[in-house]
Amino acid sequence: METFKLVLLETSDIHGNVFPQNYGTNEKAELGIAKIATLIKQERALNEHTITIDNGDIIQGTPLTYHYARFQQSLPNPMITILNDLNYDAGVIGNHEFNYGLGLLNQAVKESSYPWLSANIVDTETGQPYFGNPYLIKSFPDGPRVGILGLTTKYVPNWEKEEHIRGMLFEDTIATAEKWIKVLKEEEKVDLVVVSYHGGFERDLETGEPTETLTGENQGYELCMKVKGMDVLLTGHQHRQIAGNKINGVLVVQPGCNGLTLGKVTVEFHKDESGFRVVEKDSELLVVDGVNADQDVLSSIQTYEDAVQEWLDQPIGKIKGDMMITDPMAIRLGDNPLIEFINNVQMDAAGVDVSNTALFDNISPGFPVDVTMRSVVANYIYPNTLVVLRVTGKIVKDALERSAGYFELLDDGTVGVSKEFTTPKPQHYNYDMWEGIQYELDIRNPVGERVTKLDYDGKNLLPDQELDVVMNNYRSGGGGDYMMYKGRPIVKDIPIDVSELIANYILEYKEIEATVNNNWKVVY
Incomplete structure (x- = not known):
């Protein structure tokens, strides 16, 4: 019987953290995507088949991204430059992607060499996904077909300025997931369904008891319990560190924030006359403590960093x-x-x-x-x-x-x-x-x-x-x-x-x- 191993790597809520430092004090800190990059490259060296996904909130959050948004928009977005260089397969729209305005977000999407996924953010006129891509199909030679569906917390209109989300409708994630997973299973004939949701869990993962007001901001638990056909749920938004958990058979993971950890999902398939089927899946968090920052990442945006440091010390x-x-x-x-x-x-x-x-x-x-x-x-x-x-x-x-x-x-x-x-x-x-x-x-x-x-x-x-x-x-x-x-x-x-x-x-x-x-x- 033929076997196939796939590794999914997830970042989420990086919030503009690249260099391993605290901008407020300029002291060293064990965080940032430069350290995450080292882990990504290590995992790719160890595993032949990988998919790398950013789950949202990447382009906002530090003086680096603020300074870029206010003074350097004519240049490429430094965060997108990094993800492009790291050959990310997909990104998901997070709620903080809208903070600097739709112009900057659209520019970031255009500059990206990977697709941005968000099936439930739709154009109010056409009803189609606003950013064009509800899902991504990733296939491997002599391997399984993987469908990756992107979703964004529907609660964005409760926070964001109207002009930053004009022309968009944020639909319910449950109904959207049901619609598109059916497409993935019946039309795309995928062997694995991965949902990357920029949202978290409104309930205790073990008991299902509410842990917060049930507003619909974080529908992760509900997705696992109500939507059929999901194999893996990548989450974020709440900045929690979650790995090794399954809800109703769905493997869930959440890698914290600011580049503290890299989420890793390992899926093993067996292939028989009927095709590929999942026989094992597990998740873990790879921490950046003690990991050296990737010098290629640091060098790629050093001019941005020099400018922001000069500005900060005025x-x-x-x-x-x-x-x-x-x-x-x-x-x-x-x-x-x-x-x-x-x-x-x-x-x-x-x-x-x-x-x-x-x-x-x-x-x-x-x-x-x-x-x-x-x-x-x-x-x-x-x-x-x-x-x-x-x-x-x-x-x-x-x-x-x-x-x-x-x-x-x-x-x-x-x-x-x-x-x-x-x-x-x-x-x-x-x-x-x-x-x-x-x-x-x-x-x-x-x-x-x-x-x-x-x-x-x-x-x-x-x-x-x-x-x-x-x-x-x-x-x-x-x-x-x-x-x-x-x-x-x-x-x-x-x-x-x-x-x-x-x-x-x-x-x-x-x-x-x-x-x-x-x-x-x-x-x-």
């Missing part, structure tokens, strides 16, 4: 006082100079007196005395713009209750982070802090009953009282389960990246005083 102003972060939890428990400053920048840009923002992660360093562009991008890591929404006092209270759910009171009286904001991935960016209102959150109370004070201009904010509030575009669209903002009137749209607004503000005022007015606090 001095733009000074801080008078302390805006550094030593304890991220302390930042979230009471008013502080860094968050107050970012809110002040947003209010200045928008011309309103109420604002909210978040401390996006637990590695933001804060602003040192001498501020550079590196300081700005280290603290404001997303390409958000600003939106002014007209909301009511009730909506403000509902939003504060959503944020207050971030905390849980531990048995020893200390404060921890609720699993809803940590599992299946950290969501520190979904806890907002406000300026322009006065409020208190008492986390000794049950979730949903924690707002114990809410004033505006020294008076109790009434439920039907209207305020104009500036926030980032992700939040204004309901991102982070802030659905109370959906459909509210947009008073003003400010199409300039917040990081750019922060830099411009510092350049204008030269010296920024670290101030705090203690307009809010968390009681525990």
Whole structure:
């Protein structure tokens, strides 16, 4: 009996990480696609038959990609250059592919020597896949036919600017998978069905119990349970590290983010008179710790890197006082100079007196005395713009209750982070802090009953009282389960990246005083 071994290699959520470094500190880090490239080349040397797929969120996420998008668009996209040189077989459209605008995305797709797959993003006029390719067929001499179907989380319209996705409809992944897998099986006669889905799992992989609000953002579990004919499901979006798991017989894998690991799926076929059939399949994650970065990859974009490093080290102003972060939890428990400053920048840009923002992660360093562009991008890591929404006092209270759910009171009286904001991935960016209102959150109370004070201009904010509030575009669209903002009137749209607004503000005022007015606090 003839046997055939196939190895699938998956990257996902690389987010512009190439060099093994942290741009905020310029220190070395065990991550990046240059290290992944070394692993890919090693696997290809060991295995005769391989397929390499990027599962999305490749062209956005670091100062390298930001600088390219803002200042170097006339040049080839550095991330696409790398994937082309590594001979990727296919890519999938991720939600962050849209962040820099449709022009840049279309340019990236055009430059790619591999197809971009997304069967459920369709043209609103033709109903056909917007990016042209629902799937890819990969065949091998005297080997099996492999069908690779691409899918993107249908939740993109809840986050992205309308002009960045104009002309597109994001269809349900379940119905789309059923439609195209039937084509792969009955018309294309494939021996293996691989679904590469830029989305994750909304349920526990073992029990099927919900692990998050079932919004349809992450339909991986549902795909495995409802769609017949899948053999392998490659996932991403949630930045989880998953390997070795099967759901309803479907092998699943997810390789984390930022180039920390390479997903590897090994499939063994037997061939008999009826053709090829799968007899064994398994998955693992290959970590980059201790792996040398591929010098060809680094060299291919060195000129981009030199330009971004020069830009990052440009001095733009000074801080008078302390805006550094030593304890991220302390930042979230009471008013502080860094968050107050970012809110002040947003209010200045928008011309309103109420604002909210978040401390996006637990590695933001804060602003040192001498501020550079590196300081700005280290603290404001997303390409958000600003939106002014007209909301009511009730909506403000509902939003504060959503944020207050971030905390849980531990048995020893200390404060921890609720699993809803940590599992299946950290969501520190979904806890907002406000300026322009006065409020208190008492986390000794049950979730949903924690707002114990809410004033505006020294008076109790009434439920039907209207305020104009500036926030980032992700939040204004309901991102982070802030659905109370959906459909509210947009008073003003400010199409300039917040990081750019922060830099411009510092350049204008030269010296920024670290101030705090203690307009809010968390009681525990």
